Amino acid sequence: MSSKNQRSENKKNSNLRLISSTIKNLSKKGINDLTMNDVSQGAGLSQGIVNFHFKSKELLLIETLKFISNEYLTSFDKYLKKAGDDPKLKIINMIENDFSSKICSPEKFLFGLLSLVKLNLNQLIGRFAEKEIYIIKT
């Protein structure tokens, strides 16, 4: 393996370890108390590496959410393809996928739920702030 490929592989491994640590730590500490330090310690990496890969806690949460979402969609596609054109098998396989060990994990579900609430809340606050500024300006 070339050194460029090795670096890319190391980066991918570090990302996966950090994402997995984020999911585990969030279920223990909650979204507000979760720190980049918790994540780096959980992954067995230095805090500098977390900051290098994700820059901020919000970015780390977004990337983790993307990871969970991609993992779900990839698995969903695989189960759906197995069903062929039969709608009965399609819906049965959807159920199999949704309650498979890989997808149906309390930590991942909690992460998705809390992140969506938090991110939507931030968007709402942002929209509210924009509206307030607009009112003040006009």
Place this chain on the structure above:
Amino acid sequence: MTEDIFSELIKREKNNLSKKSLSIAFQSLIMGLWLNQLDEPTKFSKSESKKICIDYLKTHFPKQFSRYS
């Protein structure tokens, strides 16, 4: 995607149910069961959850899902 699947199931069952309502209820059922694993982690069972979903399908599509358990 789920609506398309329900649309096919409705055609085959020859009933007049709404694909949209069935799809919303089905997805809400899955979300509710996922939520249940946070609420009652020790009692939560994946196989029981799958059975609940299949029972839902059987209720609306008895001809097609009677052999599933």
